[in-house]
Amino acid sequence: MTKAEVKALKGDQRTQEAIHPHSPVVAFGADKPLRLDSGTSLSPFQIAYQSYGELNAEKSNAILICHALTGDQHVANTHPITGKPGWWSNLVGPGRPIDTDRFFVLCANVIGGCMGSTGPASINPETGKPYALDLPVITIADMVRAQAMLVDHFGIDQLFAVVGGSMGGMQVLQWASSYPDRVFTAVALATGARHSSQNIAFHEVGRQAVMADPDWQHGRYIEAGTMPRKGLSVARMAAHVTYLSQAALHRKFGRNLQDRQNVTFGFDADFQIESYLRHQGITFVDRFDANSYLYMTRAMDYFDLAFDHNERLADAFAGTKTRFCIASFSSDWLFPTAENRAVVHALNAAGASVSFVEVQTDRGHDAFLLDEPVMFSAIEGFIHSAARARGIALP
Amino acid sequence: MTKAEVKALKGDQRTQEAIHPHSPVVAFGADKPLRLDSGTSLSPFQIAYQSYGELNAEKSNAILICHALTGDQHVANTHPITGKPGWWSNLVGPGRPIDTDRFFVLCANVIGGCMGSTGPASINPETGKPYALDLPVITIADMVRAQAMLVDHFGIDQLFAVVGGSMGGMQVLQWASSYPDRVFTAVALATGARHSSQNIAFHEVGRQAVMADPDWQHGRYIEAGTMPRKGLSVARMAAHVTYLSQAALHRKFGRNLQDRQNVTFGFDADFQIESYLRHQGITFVDRFDANSYLYMTRAMDYFDLAFDHNERLADAFAGTKTRFCIASFSSDWLFPTAENRAVVHALNAAGASVSFVEVQTDRGHDAFLLDEPVMFSAIEGFIHSAARARGIALP
Numbered sequence: 100m101t102k103a104e105v106k107a108l109k110g111d112q113r114t115q116e117a118i119h120p121h122s123p124v125v126a127f128g129a130d131k132p133l134r135l136d137s138g139t140s141l142s143p144f145q146i147a148y149q150s151y152g153e154l155n156a157e158k159s160n161a162i163l164i165c166h167a168l169t170g171d172q173h174v175a176n177t178h179p180i181t182g183k184p185g186w187w188s189n190l191v192g193p194g195r196p197i198d199t200d201r202f203f204v205l206c207a208n209v210i211g212g213c214m215g216s217t218g219p220a221s222i223n224p225e226t227g228k229p230y231a232l233d234l235p236v237i238t239i240a241d242m243v244r245a246q247a248m249l250v251d252h253f254g255i256d257q258l259f260a261v262v263g264g265s266m267g268g269m270q271v272l273q274w275a276s277s278y279p280d281r282v283f284t285a286v287a288l289a290t291g292a293r294h295s296s297q298n299i300a301f302h303e304v305g306r307q308a309v310m311a312d313p314d315w316q317h318g319r320y321i322e323a324g325t326m327p328r329k330g331l332s333v334a335r336m337a338a339h340v341t342y343l344s345q346a347a348l349h350r351k352f353g354r355n356l357q358d359r360q361n362v363t364f365g366f367d368a369d370f371q372i373e374s375y376l377r378h379q380g381i382t383f384v385d386r387f388d389a390n391s392y393l394y395m396t397r398a399m400d401y402f403d404l405a406f407d408h409n410e411r412l413a414d415a416f417a418g419t420k421t422r423f424c425i426a427s428f429s430s431d432w433l434f435p436t437a438e439n440r441a442v443v444h445a446l447n448a449a450g451a452s453v454s455f456v457e458v459q460t461d462r463g464h465d466a467f468l469l470d471e472p473v474m475f476s477a478i479e480g481f482i483h484s485a486a487r488a489r490g491i492a493l494p
Numbered sequence: 495m496t497k498a499e500v501k502a503l504k505g506d507q508r509t510q511e512a513i514h515p516h517s518p519v520v521a522f523g524a525d526k527p528l529r530l531d532s533g534t535s536l537s538p539f540q541i542a543y544q545s546y547g548e549l550n551a552e553k554s555n556a557i558l559i560c561h562a563l564t565g566d567q568h569v570a571n572t573h574p575i576t577g578k579p580g581w582w583s584n585l586v587g588p589g590r591p592i593d594t595d596r597f598f599v600l601c602a603n604v605i606g607g608c609m610g611s612t613g614p615a616s617i618n619p620e621t622g623k624p625y626a627l628d629l630p631v632i633t634i635a636d637m638v639r640a641q642a643m644l645v646d647h648f649g650i651d652q653l654f655a656v657v658g659g660s661m662g663g664m665q666v667l668q669w670a671s672s673y674p675d676r677v678f679t680a681v682a683l684a685t686g687a688r689h690s691s692q693n694i695a696f697h698e699v700g701r702q703a704v705m706a707d708p709d710w711q712h713g714r715y716i717e718a719g720t721m722p723r724k725g726l727s728v729a730r731m732a733a734h735v736t737y738l739s740q741a742a743l744h745r746k747f748g749r750n751l752q753d754r755q756n757v758t759f760g761f762d763a764d765f766q767i768e769s770y771l772r773h774q775g776i777t778f779v780d781r782f783d784a785n786s787y788l789y790m791t792r793a794m795d796y797f798d799l800a801f802d803h804n805e806r807l808a809d810a811f812a813g814t815k816t817r818f819c820i821a822s823f824s825s826d827w828l829f830p831t832a833e834n835r836a837v838v839h840a841l842n843a844a845g846a847s848v849s850f851v852e853v854q855t856d857r858g859h860d861a862f863l864l865d866e867p868v869m870f871s872a873i874e875g876f877i878h879s880a881a882r883a884r885g886i887a888l889p
Contacts, residue, residue, distance in 0.1 A: 137759035236759040296743040296767050300735045303768045306761065307731060307775070308703055311724035329706035336702060337732050340695045345827075348691040354798060362796075364532035364631040366701065366788060370795065372691050373698045380702070393761060400765065401757075403749060432740075432827075 121179040122147040122172055122208070122215050125252050133210065133245050136238040136401075143224065146249050147215025148172050148207040151191065152199035154253065160491050161255045162197060163246065164206040165263030165270035167468075168395045169335075169387055171214040172206045175199065180386045189470050196479035201491070202259065209270075210245045211237035211395060213388035220321060220388045231318035237394050239266070239402045243273045247281070257281050259489060260482065264288035264467035265434065266395065269402050272442065275423070276404060276415040284485040286424045286478060289431050289467040291438035292412050292445065293403040298433060301341055302396040305334030309389050318390055331389045332380030339379045344430035344463035348372060405445075412441070413448035422488070423453040424481040426474055428466040454481055516574040517542040517567055517603070517610050520647050528605065528640050531633040531796075538619065541644050542610025543567050543602040546586065547594035549648065555886050556650045557592060558641065559601040560658030560665035562863075563790045564730075564782055566609040567601045570594065575781045584865050591874035596886070597654065604665075605640045606632035606790060608783035615716060615783045626713035632789050634661070634797045638668045642676070652676050654884060655877065659683035659862035660829065661790065664797050667837065670818070671799060671810040679880040681819045681873060684826050684862040686833035687807050687840065688798040693828060696736055697791040700729030704784050713785055726784045727775030734774045739825035739858035743767060800840075807836070808843035817883070818848040819876040821869055823861040849876055 124147045127133070132142035149172040154161060164174050164187065171178075175185040175192050191197045191204055208216035211234070223230040250258060261274045261282050268290025275285040294302075309315055312330025316323040340348075352372040356362060368374035408414035423446050427439035436457050446453040458473045460466045467474065519542045522528065527537035544567040549556060559569050559582065566573075570580040570587050586592045586599055603611035606629070618625040645653060656669045656677050663685025670680040689697075704710055707725025711718040735743075747767040751757060763769040803809035818841050822834035831852050841848040853868045855861045862869065 232761065236761075293749060295740065296747045296749060296765075297735065297738075297740045299749070299765050300743065300767050300771055301732075303763075303765075303771055304728060304732045304735065307724075307772070308706075308728045310761075311703075311707065311728055313708055329702075333699060333703045333706055333728065337696075337699045340692065340699065343692075345690065345692045345830075348695065352691045354688060354691060354694070364796075366627065366631075366705075366792065368698075370691075370694050370698075372695050376695055376698055377702070397761065401759075435740075 120215075122149055124148075124215055125249055127248060131248065133241065133248070135235050135241050137235045139235045141210070141217060141235065144210065144217040144245070145215070146207050146210070146217075146245060148205060148249060149174060149176060150206075151175050151204040152202050154203040154255070155491075158253075158255045159257070159259060159489060160201065161203045161205060161250070161253070161258050162260040162262060163250065163258050163274075164191065164197075164204060165246070165261065165267035165274075166206060166209065167263070167265040167267045168338075168399065169383065169392075170267065171212065172208045173214075174204070174206045178386075181382075186468060190475065190478070196475045197262065197482065201486070205249075205253070207246055207249050209237075209242040209395070211242070211391060211398065213391035216245075218388065219318070219390035219394055229319075229321045231321070231390055232393075234390075234394065236401075237398050239269045239273050239398050240277060242398065243270050243277055246270070246274075247278060250281070257283055259491065260284040260286060260485065262286040262478075263290075265290055265464065266399050268434075269399065272404055272415075273402075275419060275421045279416075279419045279421055282421045283489055284422045284424070284481070286426075286481065287442065288426045288474070289428055289434050289439070289464055290442075291434050292405060292415070292442050294399050294401075295438070299400045301337060302400055304337050306393050306396060308333040308337065309393060315389060320389065326384070327389045328384045331384050331387070331392060334392060335383040336376045336380040339376060341433050342463055342465040344432065344461055346430060346461035347463050350461065412445035416446055416449040416451055419446075419449060419451045421451065422485055423451055424477065425453060425455045426467075426477060427457045428462070428464065428471075429457055429459045430461045431464040431466065433464040515610075517544055519543075519610055520644055522643060526643065528636065528643065530630050530636050532630045534630045536605070536612065536630065539605065539612040539640070540610070541602045541605070541612075541640060543600060543644065544569060544571060545601075546570050546599040547597050549598040549650070550886075553648075553650045554652070554654060554884060555596065556598045556600060556645070556648070556653050557655040557657060558645065558653050558669075559586065559592075559599060560641070560656065560662035560669075561601060561604065562658070562660040562662045563733075563794065564778065564787075565662070566607065567603045568609075569599070569601045573781075576777075581863060585870065585873070591870045592657065592877065596881070600644075600648070602641055602644050604632075604637040604790070606637070606786060606793065608786040611640075613783065614713070614785035614789055624714075624716045626716070626785055627788075629785075629789065631796075632793050634664045634668050634793050635672060637793065638665050638672055641665070641669075642673060645676070652678055654886065655679040655681060655880065657681040657873075658685075660685055660859065661794050663829075664794065667799055667810075668797075670814060670816045674811075674814045674816060677816045678884055679817045679819070679876070681821075681876065682837065683821045683869070684823055684829050684834070684859055685837075686829050687800060687810070687837050689794050689796075690833065694795045696732060697795055699732050701788050701791060703728040703732065704788060710784060715784065721779070722784045723779045726779050726782070726787060729787060730778040731771045731775040734771060736828050737858060737860040739827065739856055741825060741856035742858050745856065746770075807840035811841055811844040811846055814841075814844060814846050816846065817876075817880055818846055819872065820848060820850045821862075821872060822852045823857070823859065823866075824852055824854045825856045826859040826861065828859040
């Protein structure tokens, strides 16, 4: 987006654009409520986002990135809290597979999140207090509906691509289903058209861990001046195990002891995997809101694209012209290849154009966030080919 | 065991036999301390057990059952707390594959447990208060050393069989390694010679869940009059997911909603899998001690039979004459077939007699506790054949 465009947007009276401590924000007023699947609506609400590159004159080169459960809009810039590189800075950037010298890349913090978009930690205008659990439950379709309003705000009719993995991949599929004419290409990684029973089970364990923490205060921890750090940390630890593969854990940690000479015969972290997990739990708490974790996991659990189409997934994509790229990872047991392939089969049945690749890796579900050359070249090749079809100039 | 023998045992001055509220107990006095792997010893200590059938005159028909992580000695009788049938009453009983009309079947609550054997809830004679975390860490080898003392107490030189699954299977392997001359046959199900990194990770999540509960009171909850119910419940929920397979969960629950007409769009248990898991957590807390859960999981984590034999597992069974039966379950991802097969390969390398079967089932790790006809007939056939070799009269 050019500076002039930002300025023009700021003159828009219906919505407001401001700079959140970390990100630009678009605030939608009472005239633009967000309609929710639960039957209610959210108003006012705001969306925090990051963008990279320039939107071309035809507004035909926009790529929307959808983030995963604990991700956020900081795709390719230094994270303002952790100080670490953006979560997909290996994939998105100048000269990267998603090349910000060619494309205008946009990523919004999802509704229900905790990095500037309206979520359970936001102030409920009706009470003047944080929403906590008074925020309506958010679904994947709700997140996507809010993103569509942000895309409208930028005056973009059709996105060149929507890209995401895991919960981000669910949003990609939802985008393609809800707004088939607005998505030229869709890239969904390590995901599925619904959340499995086992995945719901692991999420429920995490939620119960958060809610078991007395510092959760029935969700009202902000007012109480507490934070369910321990509960959220346990939830993160449990989830983190599911993001890795048995093989990756074995390769990284095996049964390696922290100190071979001094096994404690106690409950300290004797094994490296233990201290690694504890570290994952502790650092997560510093950057994530506990109630947002409840809302994000719930959104994934409710996701079931076929459910709204008489259990026929193909009908969710009926008549689509979108070009799809689906990728799975061989050692991902959270969204195994079979779940990804079910999406491919439905797309085939719907007569869609679809590329599919199963990336051979032992790094589990988290592989979609890592340097995976086969994934990178698949995405790059797919994007280039689609860009030619769309008539976007490439080097 | 005949009544006369019980009476004779009661006259033994060195140890005491009493009736625990639920089970007979053998108490070992100061002259018989239990030597522990941690370098310390435990004294006095006691073992609660159940027995079924009669020990023959030659004392050659004794079968020791080893229980799993959250199991106990109530193998084939109504459980005194839950009122449910014994956990292996489908396998053990009159006319069952392990036939109590033919064999004297013994099962002891493990050291560190909470059903009558000395554990963290027992009184520390030095302080007059419960041990809590002052109980030394218990290993699988420690459990087996205590069981050997119980077997001595019964005057049994050689067990006809040692049988167990999961943590029980670890004890079976440890028995065969520590006391090769005292184990005629060994039946180990759904187990491994060491705990994998992923399994340690899941256990660590459970321990952190318990210890995150303020009612845990740094382990001193008995004196504080509290119980870390929520933390232990979360730990059980997390573990329970790992006991089932993706396929079993899908078959039992799918994405079934509790009430199709009224999705709450909230954090109640909308999905059947959620209410099932919550039930598992809540009921577990009524029958299990939180600190025992820490000790049992730790014992499994430390287990690594090869470690004490220069990383050569075969050396753990060098020169063994024991006949082994190893069984795995195709959908068990906690102790996958590969882990069981590694034991078989080591036994082969040690020149041992070994039968192996992979039971085809979609019921996951828990299959070893369920009606699995292939497992039952494998065990029955193996036991019959071994009984003939041992010269025990069978019908």
